[in-house]
Amino acid sequence: MRIPLVFMILLAVGIPHLAWALPQTEPVPGGVVILPLGTNGSASPQVLFDGTRTTVVRGMKQEWHAVIGLPLSLKKGDYTAYIDYGGQQTPLKFTVLDKQYQTQHLTIKNKRKVEPNQKDLDRIWKERKKKKKALRHWQDAKPELSFIKPVEGRTSSQFGLKRYFNGKPRNPHGGLDIAAPEGTPIKAPADGVVLIADDFFFSGNVVYLDHGEGVITYYAHMKEYRVKPGDTVRQGQVIGLVGMTGRVTGPHLHWGVYLNQTAVNPALFLSPPPPESP
Numbered sequence: 001m002r003i004p005l006v007f008m009i010l011l012a013v014g015i016p017h018l019a020w021a022l023p024q025t026e027p028v029p030g031g032v033v034i035l036p037l038g039t040n041g042s043a044s045p046q047v048l049f050d051g052t053r054t055t056v057v058r059g060m061k062q063e064w065h066a067v068i069g070l071p072l073s074l075k076k077g078d079y080t081a082y083i084d085y086g087g088q089q090t091p092l093k094f095t096v097l098d099k100q101y102q103t104q105h106l107t108i109k110n111k112r113k114v115e116p117n118q119k120d121l122d123r124i125w126k127e128r129k130k131k132k133k134a135l136r137h138w139q140d141a142k143p144e145l146s147f148i149k150p151v152e153g154r155t156s157s158q159f160g161l162k163r164y165f166n167g168k169p170r171n172p173h174g175g176l177d178i179a180a181p182e183g184t185p186i187k188a189p190a191d192g193v194v195l196i197a198d199d200f201f202f203s204g205n206v207v208y209l210d211h212g213e214g215v216i217t218y219y220a221h222m223k224e225y226r227v228k229p230g231d232t233v234r235q236g237q238v239i240g241l242v243g244m245t246g247r248v249t250g251p252h253l254h255w256g257v258y259l260n261q262t263a264v265n266p267a268l269f270l271s272p273p274p275p276e277s278p
């Protein structure tokens with residue numbers, strides 16, 4: 001069945017924060033757009049953005065919404081996602097606005113964590129493959145987007161900062177840093193399944209959780225993790241402890257949130273969102 005034209009011309013900016021477990025809309029690089037899909041059908045419609053399947057959730061009035069993560073590398077402009085009806089793809093247009101992220105300079109005492117040797121690079125390569133595989137994981141379970149904050153504490157680094165380590169440009173900050181004393185329990189923000197619990201070169205002790213339909217969360221620099229791959233976790237369950245393993249300047253939780261294999265701003269999933277500075 002075709003969806004009405006009104007739903008195809010999308011005003012992504014105008015959709016308010018919906019109380020039923022949706023992130024806030026911020027149609028910018030590193031942000032999230034929520035596209036209404038109408039109320040057709042009982043089965044979850046399939047939506048693709050940039051060739052990748054996106055999360056689709058159902059609202060209180062039974063209307064479907066695509067929840068799409070926008071890569072930090074995206075330029076402002078008009079974009080199209082596609083809703084797939086039995087192989088026939090209908091375009092869903094939306095606009096991405098500009099956002100300027102601030103620059104952050106960090107000094108790392110362990111120089112190898114900034115300029116790894118060949119053995120380190122081999123390890124980093126393997127870890128990247130493992131991470132990409134985890135992000136591609138698709139579980140058809142109803143996605144969990146109603147998050148609690150995994151650790152209480154102040155934001156020590158915002159998502160999206162342009163980063164320099166010891167003066168060298170590196171990838172932008174793909175998560176939200178929450179400062180907390182070493183040993184503070186880290187809670188699962190929502191029900192999920194553990195995809196990875198491991199020790200990574202840059203990220204230290206890490207856990208990846210799958211919350212269904214491409215909603216993946218990520219915890220780094222932990223002192224220790226307390227789950228193993230395949231474990232089912234409940235919202236609020238302790239999955240590890242805050243630490244300073246990997247490339248860090250002090251104890252904190254690096255919290256990442258991924259939609260359609262794309263890192264997005266975790267602050268959009270918290271209510272109320274933490275302040276924009278520092």
Ligand SMILES: [Zn+2]
Pocket residue numbers: 157173175176177253254255
């Ligand atoms: Zn971080």
